Amino acid sequence: MATYGFLGLGIMGNAMAANLIRAGFDVTVWNRTASRCAPLVALGAKQAATPREVAASCDITFAILSDPAAARETCFGADGVLEGIGDGRGYIDMSTVDDQTARDIGAAITAKGGRFLEAPVSGTKKPAEDGTLIILAGGERSLFDDALPAFEKLGKKNLYLGELGQGARMKLVVNMIMGGMLAAFSEGLALGLKSDLDGAQILDVIEAGAMACPMFKGKGPMLLGENYTTSFPLKHMQKDLRLAIALSEELGQSLHAASASNELFKRASIAGYGDEDIAAVYRVIK
Structure with a gap:
């Protein structure tokens, strides 16, 4: 064996x-x-x-x-x-x-x-x-x-x-998409709450439609409850976004959305939230 x-x-x-x-x-x-x-x-x-x-x-x-x-x-x-x-x-x-x-x-x-x-x-x-x-x-x-x-x-x-090298590239692509999705999700929830919408109802609408996904289902309650118990440290997501951007520069592919997401995660890390879950990016968005 x-x-x-x-x-x-x-x-x-x-x-x-x-x-x-x-x-x-x-x-x-x-x-x-x-x-x-x-x-x-x-x-x-x-x-x-x-x-x-x-x-x-x-x-x-x-x-x-x-x-x-x-x-x-x-x-x-x-x-x-x-x-x-x-x-x-x-x-x-x-x-x-x-x-x-x-x-x-x-x-x-x-x-x-x-x-x-x-x-x-x-x-x-x-x-x-x-x-x-x-x-x-x-x-x-x-x-x-x-x-x-x-x-x-x-x-x-x-x-x-x-x-x-293909495994590394696939992982960076996947995590780059995940980081962008979480940034957009956090901004949408922040805007909805400031519009006096009910947070649970926002999550229900998302879950019922084409945007339903396990990440939103899992992270939504964390954002509403501001509970950032770590399953994926925010600092590692920022590292992955940075590596994806470096790959894009090597290959000549523009990444407008990923670059913006990277700045949000970078700001959250600088603010001291790097060891918290990736959901803590919401702290600097809200």
Whole structure:
């Protein structure tokens, strides 16, 4: 039976690693703040001291980290994944990063004799807990096939998108659309409430029509109640919007709406709401 590593135990990684452990997989975990490993060790995981130790001892190592800088540090840093990978062992980075970061990590892993797959996920805390994420993979096809038993415990849809970088690009497109939708939704709700419309009725009208979607259904009550319990940190959405805009500059594609949305999320992050849920963008809109 394959052995699995898991690096990064934040909101997403903790839930995802727990699903693998509960499914009976042999899992070794690591996190920069080592104390976060304790609940998973209690579930049956092993704990490693460094990413190098995980990559050297596991057939397939997963990582889900906060941003490109963290992804690069975990791979290239002292005692990083690159120092432990080799002999055909797999490294699957599920972080949301730019396509260049994915390619740089992939090239280095391959050069050391490992196999690499980017596999960012679409979904937030609840889908991570429920194992209903959408996995967007690019890179080594054999590693995608070998990882399917684990992917099936993590996601409801596992897509192989082709060459390395396509997973990162798909994730940025999806999150860019999500950020724009949430900004427009927040502005509409703010305008409606200032027009003395009933907030619950606004949500009912949206839910009954063509704009009905799970995000509006989930975030609407959060906005009305101003409850911003974090399932997707606002600072990470702003990072994803920034990366999407950088991609647009590289490809020569104008992004008027996304650029405006980025400024709203940037303003909310500067105002101190970065660690709250993405719904907290409403704070600076209302």
